[in-house]
Amino acid sequence: MYSDQDKAEILVDALPYIQEFYGTTVVIKYGGNAMINDTLKENVMRDVALMKFVGIRPILVHGGGPEITGFLKKVGKESTFVSGLRVTDEETVEIAEMVLDGKLNSEIVGLLNLRGVRAVGLSGKDAGLIKAQKKLATVYENDTAHQVDIGYVGEVTEIDTGLITDLLDQGYVPVVAPIGMGAHGESYNINADYVAAEIAGALHAEKLLLLTDVEGVYKNFADKSSFLSQLRMDEAREYIRSGIIEGGMIPKVEACLRALEAGAHKAHIIDGRLAHSIILEIFTSRGIGTMVLR
Numbered sequence: 001m002y003s004d005q006d007k008a009e010i011l012v013d014a015l016p017y018i019q020e021f022y023g024t025t026v027v028i029k030y031g032g033n034a035m036i037n038d039t040l041k042e043n044v045m046r047d048v049a050l051m052k053f054v055g056i057r058p059i060l061v062h063g064g065g066p067e068i069t070g071f072l073k074k075v076g077k078e079s080t081f082v083s084g085l086r087v088t089d090e091e092t093v094e095i096a097e098m099v100l101d102g103k104l105n106s107e108i109v110g111l112l113n114l115r116g117v118r119a120v121g122l123s124g125k126d127a128g129l130i131k132a133q134k135k136l137a138t139v140y141e142n143d144t145a146h147q148v149d150i151g152y153v154g155e156v157t158e159i160d161t162g163l164i165t166d167l168l169d170q171g172y173v174p175v176v177a178p179i180g181m182g183a184h185g186e187s188y189n190i191n192a193d194y195v196a197a198e199i200a201g202a203l204h205a206e207k208l209l210l211l212t213d214v215e216g217v218y219k220n221f222a223d224k225s226s227f228l229s230q231l232r233m234d235e236a237r238e239y240i241r242s243g244i245i246e247g248g249m250i251p252k253v254e255a256c257l258r259a260l261e262a263g264a265h266k267a268h269i270i271d272g273r274l275a276h277s278i279i280l281e282i283f284t285s286r287g288i289g290t291m292v293l294r
């Protein structure tokens, strides 16, 4: 166990970062295991409370994939996926919105408020926060790519940061469900990583933190010593092009690149399965994940 002296030193070691990030905005994509496991969930809520009370302005964007799938099953709807994207008819997007906004969002808001954080739940429909349009899935057949309509799966076309900025200025913590609104008022289910990236970019946030179910980026996944603690944008693009970054890591790194291109300062891929990974990444010099920078 730590002595009181050790604890004092740990706090003082964090001081440079507390000073550096005081008053800055940090967008956190909350999903995966950190959202499913109750202990991890509790940890994340405390990490967010800690950030808030040392003067950071956190914003949470949450996912909901497994819960949506579970609820669809309950009502007898099986999900089919095309290139990793859920085929989303009108009934499916209605259920996705119910689960994301009605259940998960209000659950997170409740947990944060229990911790003394004045969290406010939002969906992309609130005050025009997330404007969206249909996203087509790309399918490859005999080496030729074509686009397939999979329904109400969306991509962000515009972020209106007005409401979020007002809430942050008033000391609230916005919690955003990744639902976007189309030109005719229709709802779109959007990948939460991309929503978080767009919001971080639009706000010129200090950081985007992606809580994932991996440690970060490896140059060679089989070799644990090839972990990339830092990655520049040009390197990241090159690694995607050359296949070093592959599979499920591509959209994560692309979300980081998008956030930086749009105006965020840094983007971090961190392991949400690890207790207090947010605090370790932000308040230590080495961090624990992969930091993507300009």
Ligand SMILES: NC(=[NH2+])NCCC[C@H](N)C(=O)O
Pocket: 017, 229, 230, 266, 281, 282, 283, 284, 285, 286, 287, 288, 289, 290, 291
């Ligand atoms: N994966 C890394 N290399 N992280 C370094 C983090 C440094 C510092 N705590 C920051 O948040 O900016």
